[in-house]
Amino acid sequence: MSGFDSTIQGLNTTMNLRLVNQNVISSNIANADTPGYHAKKVEFEGALRQALGADDQLQMEGDSPEHIVIRSTDPVSPAIADDMNGVESLDGNTVNRSEEMAKMAENQLLYDAAAEMLKKKLGMLKYSITEGGGNR
Amino acid sequence: MDFFSSMRVSASGLEAQTRRMNTISSNIANAETTRTEEGGPYKRKDAIMTATTDKESFGEILKDQLDQQVQGVLVDEIHEDTAPPRMVYNPNHPDANEEGYVAMPNVNTVEEMANMISAQRSYEANVTAMNAAKAMANKALEIGK
Numbered sequence: 001m002s003g004f005d006s007t008i009q010g011l012n013t014t015m016n017l018r019l020v021n022q023n024v025i026s027s028n029i030a031n032a033d034t035p036g037y038h039a040k041k042v043e044f045e046g047a048l049r050q051a052l053g054a055d056d057q058l059q060m061e062g063d064s065p066e067h068i069v070i071r072s073t074d075p076v077s078p079a080i081a082d083d084m085n086g087v088e089s090l091d092g093n094t095v096n097r098s099e100e101m102a103k104m105a106e107n108q109l110l111y112d113a114a115a116e117m118l119k120k121k122l123g124m125l126k127y128s129i130t131e132g133g134g135n136r
Numbered sequence: 137m138d139f140f141s142s143m144r145v146s147a148s149g150l151e152a153q154t155r156r157m158n159t160i161s162s163n164i165a166n167a168e169t170t171r172t173e174e175g176g177p178y179k180r181k182d183a184i185m186t187a188t189t190d191k192e193s194f195g196e197i198l199k200d201q202l203d204q205q206v207q208g209v210l211v212d213e214i215h216e217d218t219a220p221p222r223m224v225y226n227p228n229h230p231d232a233n234e235e236g237y238v239a240m241p242n243v244n245t246v247e248e249m250a251n252m253i254s255a256q257r258s259y260e261a262n263v264t265a266m267n268a269a270k271a272m273a274n275k276a277l278e279i280g281k
Contacts, residue, residue, distance in 0.1 A: 023145065026145045026149075027145050029265045033258055035185070037187050105268075119281070
């Protein structure tokens with residue numbers, strides 16, 4: 001696993017979390033006119049920190065080579081909770097459309113950034129595998 | 137939890153907003169209708185929406201906690217507005233009562249127009265969300281190219 005370092009693992013987790021975030025934002029936008037619907041929010045940073053730091057905390061003591069090593073970065077399961085900052089409108093809906101659109105744009109941009117970095121990482125691997133002669 | 141989950145949710149939003157737009161068109165078209173099958177003037181209709189879990193996702197089948205939080209939308213019922221009809225004095229109208237008043241539909245055209253703009257904006261927001269999911273999926277496919 002030495003070729004696939006913690007950066008790649010981290011990027012993988014980030015992309016998975018961004019996908020979950022995108023799904024939740026889509027759900028909020030679709031339900032912007034649903035009476036009584038409460039906007040939902042992904043506890044993003046906490047989940048990412050947990051996923052990245054979990055390696056140190058949850059590593060199983062392996063005193064036999066037959067022991068299974070737990071890979072903690074995948075799958076991700078962040079907490080999704082009602083957004084407490086939402087203001088309830090007359091029909092009990094707490095979705096703020098412009099805020100959701102802004103969040104979605106930000107999320108998409110950061111997803112693209114993570115994908116781009118992963119691409120570069122793999123490109124570097126490919127470069128070294130092909131002794132610098134390969135197509136980057 | 138995948139890209140298609142996001143797209144299905146946005147599609148449900150598009151469908152719901154289309155239905156809402158249909159009821160608004162019906163209200164505007166019938167703003168002066170005094171005769172209906174049920175008798176009496178046309179009554180204003182309203183699409184009532186409700187949140188629903190994404191039935192097609194694999195997580196829904198597995199009762200995944202994460203996927204239950206991602207909800208689509210669905211028009212639950214077409215609600216008839218029970219507000220009283222607008223009474224307009226017009227003794228020459230064939231549907232006028234003894235005092236010369238005609239019961240006109242309880243449709244406020246200005247309100248319908250405002251509703252229509254809201255439905256249009258919501259539709260556009262759903263299209264944007266779907267395009268964002270598509271762009272992200274395309275970006276992910278570029279990895280390793």
